[in-house]
Amino acid sequence: MSLTRDDIRAIYDLPFPELIRRAMEVHRAHHDPLQVQLCQLENIKSGRCPEDCAYCAQSAHHDVEIEEYGLEQVEEVHDAARRARESGATRLCMGAAWRGPRNRKEFETVLEMVRRVRGEGLEACVTLGMLTSEQAQELAEAGLTAYNHNLDTSPEHYAKIIHTHTFEDRLETIGHVRAAGISLCCGGIVGMGETREDRIGLLHALVSLDPPPESVPINRLVPIPGTPLADAEPLDPIELVRCIATARILMPLSRVRLSAGRQGMTRELQALCFVAGANSIFTGDRLLTTPNPGEGDQGLLASLGLRGETEQEAAEERARLGMR
Numbered sequence: 461m462s463l464t465r466d467d468i469r470a471i472y473d474l475p476f477p478e479l480i481r482r483a484m485e486v487h488r489a490h491h492d493p494l495q496v497q498l499c500q501l502e503n504i505k506s507g508r509c510p511e512d513c514a515y516c517a518q519s520a521h522h523d524v525e526i527e528e529y530g531l532e533q534v535e536e537v538h539d540a541a542r543r544a545r546e547s548g549a550t551r552l553c554m555g556a557a558w559r560g561p562r563n564r565k566e567f568e569t570v571l572e573m574v575r576r577v578r579g580e581g582l583e584a585c586v587t588l589g590m591l592t593s594e595q596a597q598e599l600a601e602a603g604l605t606a607y608n609h610n611l612d613t614s615p616e617h618y619a620k621i622i623h624t625h626t627f628e629d630r631l632e633t634i635g636h637v638r639a640a641g642i643s644l645c646c647g648g649i650v651g652m653g654e655t656r657e658d659r660i661g662l663l664h665a666l667v668s669l670d671p672p673p674e675s676v677p678i679n680r681l682v683p684i685p686g687t688p689l690a691d692a693e694p695l696d697p698i699e700l701v702r703c704i705a706t707a708r709i710l711m712p713l714s715r716v717r718l719s720a721g722r723q724g725m726t727r728e729l730q731a732l733c734f735v736a737g738a739n740s741i742f743t744g745d746r747l748l749t750t751p752n753p754g755e756g757d758q759g760l761l762a763s764l765g766l767r768g769e770t771e772q773e774a775a776e777e778r779a780r781l782g783m784r
């Protein structure tokens with residue numbers, strides 16, 4: 461189904477109670493609304509990234525003090541996978557602050573990490589920057605479940621946020637990932653000074669990927685001192701909920717992940733996001749370089765009567781979506 465921006469705007473701009481009602485109906489029709497996918501994120505290579513993404517503490521272009529390190533050892537990641545599994549996560553996401561994998565030995569290390577994570581019974585997702593079609597193929601052969609490559613914002617706003625690669629570069633890597641048969645994790649960040657029209661443009665770009673991403677992370681900017689977006693105007697929380705509800709309606713089968721920025725959200729706002737169709741979160745107390753609620757999540761989910769997806773349910777979901 462091909463949707464225009466006007467179609468998406470008509471949903472996004474609905475009166476709020478109507479928007480939430482429609483999102484809830486879609487959510488119930490395609491998912492267990494009490495089930496939340498729990499993902500753990502491991503920063504496998506930190507900092508000194510040659511890209512200049514304006515929101516990111518890991519860019520070598522910005523003056524931010526963070527812990528920097530080279531590619532982790534396979535054993536460290538294997539331990540992280542065991543811990544993630546014990547804590548109830550069903551997916552380990554591994555992020556490397558690279559423009560793309562350049563070093564053959566390091567890329568082979570990542571392939572081994574993917575095999576180990578799958579060997580623990582977890583889904584494996586990596587985000588490594590731009591890929592060649594051959595690299596995507598090798599990741600697929602290693603058993604990778606999903607590749608994360610966010611579109612971040614609308615095509616028009618993209619060049620105001622990132623100058624070292626283009627929106628089209630992102631689409632090219634996404635094409636390689638799809639061609640290799642890897643499922644796609646692709647979303648964006650709201651609160652980066654974009655307009656509502658830009659948020660609609662991002663949702664339009666996501667739903668126009670054919671098929672839409674199986675996993676759609678919606679992040680709220682965490683402004684980091686030393687980055688160009690340190691003083692970005694905070695986004696009206698209702699806009700975040702509108703984004704989530706619209707994503708849920710547009711991409712009924714996808715996991716919509718309430719991602720970065722939860723540490724700065726009230727429990728009530730997070731609850732509203734779950735009601736609007738979010739059904740995935742990152743667990744743990746760090747998200748790359750920013751804080752995350754950590755153990756507080758158990759209490760939050762319990763107070764709302766929600767529960768983490770089990771391994772069995774994750775396997776059923778993969779089968780339903782034709783994923784590895």
Ligand code: SF4
Binds near residue numbers: 509518589
């Ligand atoms: S978002 Fe990723 S590609 Fe961009 S600067 Fe940060 S680590 Fe590098």
